[in-house]
Structure formats: structure tokens, C-alpha cells
Amino acid sequence: MLLTIAWLIRSHHERIRVLGDWPVTVAEVKELLPEAHRLKVDPGPRGGLEVFDAAGKRIGYAVRTMPDSREIVGYSGPSDVLVVFDAKDEGVGIAIRQSYDTPSHVDDVKLDYLFMESWNGRSWDAIAEVTDFNEAEIYSVTGATRTSEAVMESVTHRLAITDGGEGLEREMEFHWNDFALLGFLGGGIAFAFWKKKSFQKWRWIFSVATIALLGLWMGDLIAQSLMVGWVESRIPWEATPGLVIFVVAAFLLPWFTKQPVYCQFICPHGNLQRWMMKVVPATWKRPLPGDGKWIGRWIPVMLLVVVVAISFLQLDFDLAGIEPFDAYVIKSAGVATISVAIVGLFISLFFPMAYCKYGCPTGWLLEFVRKRSGKDKFGERDWAGLGLLAISLALYLIPLSVWLG
Numbered sequence: 001m002l003l004t005i006a007w008l009i010r011s012h013h014e015r016i017r018v019l020g021d022w023p024v025t026v027a028e029v030k031e032l033l034p035e036a037h038r039l040k041v042d043p044g045p046r047g048g049l050e051v052f053d054a055a056g057k058r059i060g061y062a063v064r065t066m067p068d069s070r071e072i073v074g075y076s077g078p079s080d081v082l083v084v085f086d087a088k089d090e091g092v093g094i095a096i097r098q099s100y101d102t103p104s105h106v107d108d109v110k111l112d113y114l115f116m117e118s119w120n121g122r123s124w125d126a127i128a129e130v131t132d133f134n135e136a137e138i139y140s141v142t143g144a145t146r147t148s149e150a151v152m153e154s155v156t157h158r159l160a161i162t163d164g165g166e167g168l169e170r171e172m173e174f175h176w177n178d179f180a181l182l183g184f185l186g187g188g189i190a191f192a193f194w195k196k197k198s199f200q201k202w203r204w205i206f207s208v209a210t211i212a213l214l215g216l217w218m219g220d221l222i223a224q225s226l227m228v229g230w231v232e233s234r235i236p237w238e239a240t241p242g243l244v245i246f247v248v249a250a251f252l253l254p255w256f257t258k259q260p261v262y263c264q265f266i267c268p269h270g271n272l273q274r275w276m277m278k279v280v281p282a283t284w285k286r287p288l289p290g291d292g293k294w295i296g297r298w299i300p301v302m303l304l305v306v307v308v309a310i311s312f313l314q315l316d317f318d319l320a321g322i323e324p325f326d327a328y329v330i331k332s333a334g335v336a337t338i339s340v341a342i343v344g345l346f347i348s349l350f351f352p353m354a355y356c357k358y359g360c361p362t363g364w365l366l367e368f369v370r371k372r373s374g375k376d377k378f379g380e381r382d383w384a385g386l387g388l389l390a391i392s393l394a395l396y397l398i399p400l401s402v403w404l405g
Contacts, residue, residue: 001389005389012311024082032094060084064097066098073233075150077229083155096109100232102326103318106147178241180242181218187265192257210271223326249261262366269356285351296358297358299359312395312396320337322361324345328341344359
């Protein structure tokens with residue numbers, strides 16, 4: 001069911017990219033080249049737009065990175081970047097037109113004027129020849145490193161291939177954060193399957209490490225915004241191989257072993273809830289009433305319906321806001337994700353692990369794929385999965401114009 005839904009989302013977005021090309025407008029170019037009055041398609045190898053002023057004089061050139069740089073993915077998707085040059089073929093600025101990456105990260109990049117102006121004054125050829133960004137004094141944006149790196153690579157790749165070059169080759173590279181993620185994955189597996197007491201007594205240290213290092217320092221938590229971005233565009237296995245292995249393992253482990261390794265041992269927010277449970281006396285804790293449990297079980301499903309609808313209908317909504325995980329990236333966290341994190345932790349003081357059990361759509365998916373005993377019958381979770389599949393099929397088959405009026 002989940003693979004079919006993922007395929008439908010991916011196919012839908014590929015169809016949108018082909019049919020809806022978001023052509024560059026004069027207004028966009030005007031933001032970077034105020035004298036711009038008319039654009040003319042350049043049929044030459046550069047494949048961009050010649051820019052003319054009101055008097056008909058050629059004053060510059062504009063080019064977009066999509067679709068040529070579509071394969072270059074940031075944290076959760078590619079970005080379409082507009083690059084504008086003056087009459088001397090020197091850059092006057094860039095602008096992010098459209099992005100499938102995490103909106104809060106994209107906003108951080110847009111607001112970093114030093115980064116956005118790093119291209120100014122550089123010629124087309126000079127930018128196309130950049131292979132070492134640090135050496136070229138073009139630096140990534142703190143808090144949105146992967147998003148800004150994808151923008152950098154998209155620009156240089158686009159300019160290089162249209163001048164007859166091969167562009168910037170993307171090969172799989174493991175960095176320290178990839179090895180750190182694999183380390184946390186290995187630690188979670190060890191605590192899940194090695195039940196020896198002399199080893200389990202160290203679990204509290206691993207738990208604190210997931211909160212402080214994996215959560216607050218690295219910010220690499222599995223979330224809907226991440227997974228939907230990958231499904232809509234592509235999986236960035238070259239740029240973040242460690243994160244790809246980490247996410248894939250989070251789904252495969254419960255599928256094959258019945259053990260919810262990520263949710264139970266690795267997830268920083270889950271571990272933080274366990275520590276929060278120790279703050280208040282045990283007498284303050286209450287079990288959730290029966291009706292509350294029934295309603296709570298459907299909250300993650302309803303959130304997943306929202307996720308599917310936002311993806312298919314291309315709604316302007318940051319999926320990071322429906323979960324608490326982006327709140328760990330404190331510098332770029334939005335109000336919505338911080339609110340979800342705080343409210344979820346507060347409720348967990350009185351109803352242990354309430355968010356994990358009754359509020360987490362990502363946790364629901366990981367539980368959905370978890371292997372059960374052979375005696376299990378077709379039940380509530382299976383009906384919920386079929387419902388999500390039916391909604392996805394309806395959104396895929398019925399034109400957007402019908403849904404959006």
C-alpha cells in the first residue's frame with residue numbers, strides 16, 4: 001500500500017513538472033535587473049533568455065536551473081534557481097523561484113544575503129568552472145547546509161553543461177554526519193537485540209546522545225517533510241548516503257524483525273518523552289480513557305490524509321509544521337513545529353508517550369509496516385491503509401482543476 005502511494009505521488013509530480021513548466025517572467029528578472037522590459041528565448045546552446053530594456057537594447061541574460069539540474073537534491077528536494085547576468089556577462093544575482101526542499105530551509109537560504117550575492121560580479125564561465133566552493137569563497141548557509149549546497153551545485157551544473165562542459169558530477173560521498181547516523185543506527189540495533197543487562201545499563205547514555213547529538217546538533221530526524229520531498233523528487237543517495245540508509249533501515253527493521261528500532265530506541269523526541277515522564281510523580285500519570293484512545297489512534301491517519309492532499313494538490317504548506325521534529329533545528333524551526341513539540345511533551349507528562357502513541361504520523365507509518373504474528377486478521381490499520389490508498393488514487397486520477405475549483 002505504502003509503495004503504491006509513494007509511486008502515485010512520484011508519478012503525479014513528474015507529470016506536473018512536464019505539463020507545468022513555470023516559465024520565467026519579466027517581473028522575476030526585473031527584481032535583479034530593474035531595466036528589464038522584454039525577454040526573448042535564446043535558441044542557442046545556453047538555452048536561456050535574452051533580456052532587453054524598453055528601448056530594445058540587450059541588457060542581460062537570464063537562465064533557470066530546472067529542468068537540467070533536477071537531479072541535484074538538497075535536504076528533501078531540488079530547487080529551481082534563476083540566474084541573471086548583465087550585458088557584460090557578469091552575474092547580478094540569483095533567486096530561488098520554486099523549491100521542493102523543506103520550506104523553512106529554503107527561507108533561510110533566501111534571507112542569507114551574503115550567500116545570495118556570492119554570485120554577483122562573476123562571469124558565466126567563472127561560475128561554470130567552480131568545483132571547490134570554499135576555494136571560490138562561496139559558503140553554505142548555516143542551518144540549511146544541504147539546501148544551500150544544492151542551490152550552489154544546481155547553478156554551477158546548469159552553467160557548465162550549457163557551455164559544452166560535463167557539469168558537476170555527483171558521486172556518493174560519506175561525511176562525518178553520515179557515519180554518525182550509521183553509528184546511531186548501529187547503537188539502536190544493539191540495544192534492541194542485545195538484551196544482556198550489563199549492556200542495557202548504558203542505554204540511558206545512548207538516549208541522552210540521541211537527544212543532544214542526533215536531535216539538537218545534527219537535526220537528522222525522520223519526518224513527513226523529508227520523506228515526501230524524496231518521493232516527490234528523488235532520493236539524494238549521493239549527497240546524504242548515511243541518511244538514506246538510516247531512513248530505509250527504519251522501515252525495513254520493523255518489517256523483518258518486528259522490532260520498532262527507530263521509534264523505541266533512536267528517535268530523539270521519543271527518548272525526550274521518556275525522560276519527561278520522570279519529571280512528575282507517578283501518581284499524576286493517568287491512562288487515556290477508552291474513547292480517547294480510539295480518537296487518538298485516528299489522529300495520525302488524519303494527519304497522513306493531510307500530507308497526501310498537500311502533496312497531490314501542491315498546496316503552499318510546510319509539512320514540517322505538523323510534526324515536532326524540525327523544532328530540534330532550533331535556528332530555523334517554525335512556530336508550528338515548536339508548538340507541536342511543546343504541547344506533545346506537556347501532554348506526555350500526564351499521559352506517558354502520548355505523542356508517540358496518538359499523534360505521530362511518521363511513527364504510525366513505521367508501526368504500519370511492522371511485522372505481526374501470522375494469526376493477525378485484516379484489521380483497523382489495514383482499513384486505514386486502504387483508505388489512504390483510495391484517497392491517493394482519487395487525487396491522482398481526478399484533475400487538479402476539479403479539486404481546486
